[in-house]
Amino acid sequence: EALNLPPDHPARDMQDTFFVSDEVLLRTHTSPVQIHAMKKRGAPLYIICPGKCYRHDNPDSSHATMFHQVEGLAVDTDITFADLKGTLDFFARKFFGEKIRTNFFPSFFPFTEPSGDVAISCTICDGQAVLPDGQPCRVCKQSGWLEVMGCGMVHPDVLEQGGIDPRKYSGWAFGLGVERFAMMKYGINDIQLFTQCDVRFLEQF
Numbered sequence: 001e002a003l004n005l006p007p008d009h010p011a012r013d014m015q016d017t018f019f020v021s022d023e024v025l026l027r028t029h030t031s032p033v034q035i036h037a038m039k040k041r042g043a044p045l046y047i048i049c050p051g052k053c054y055r056h057d058n059p060d061s062s063h064a065t066m067f068h069q070v071e072g073l074a075v076d077t078d079i080t081f082a083d084l085k086g087t088l089d090f091f092a093r094k095f096f097g098e099k100i101r102t103n104f105f106p107s108f109f110p111f112t113e114p115s116g117d118v119a120i121s122c123t124i125c126d127g128q129a130v131l132p133d134g135q136p137c138r139v140c141k142q143s144g145w146l147e148v149m150g151c152g153m154v155h156p157d158v159l160e161q162g163g164i165d166p167r168k169y170s171g172w173a174f175g176l177g178v179e180r181f182a183m184m185k186y187g188i189n190d191i192q193l194f195t196q197c198d199v200r201f202l203e204q205f
Contacts, residue, residue: 028053038162045075052172061190066195073171077168077170078170119147124187132184186205
């Protein structure tokens with residue numbers, strides 16, 4: 001609720017979340033760490049935090065019910081969305097190589113405003129939507145792009161819940177899936193391979 005998700009919010013529906021009880025759930029993202037860090041450390045604040053997440057998704061080549069996420073949070077004076085975009089574009093090029101392209105497009109998350117999604121040009125098909133043998137790319141669903149993280153400016157209400165004055169401080173946050181980044185980095189075309197315990201697959205790494 002400190003992340004601007006009241007009890008009747010649609011994102012808390014059973015089809016999105018694994019509930020243990022009415023009051024306890026398996027976290028769907030690492031964003032709850034933001035509140036704990038802000039309350040404990042105040043501002044300015046710069047953190048990176050990894051953790052397991054769970055979602056009631058239909059498993060396919062790019063979705064799994066359990067995955068690992070890395071959360072990034074920066075809170076300081078004069079933090080802007082341009083800082084966020086520049087940071088994530090720089091990171092993508094350093095991680096995937098200078099040829100990678102990034103695309104930012106509007107999205108919605110209750111804990112950020114404005115919010116966005118970040119896509120990178122698909123490294124499996126080189127952004128062409130089809131593979132070299134002419135087959136359609138399953139990973140990017142023939143779009144040439146793969147959404148790899150959500151991001152946005154920390155909502156003023158979330159800063160207040162964390163004990164930080166939103167009139168003095170602003171901040172940005174992002175969350176990326178480790179498995180999806182590994183898929184794109186190493187040319188893996190199915191996220192399910194990470195959890196199937198196939199020794200032939202695991203021995204490659």
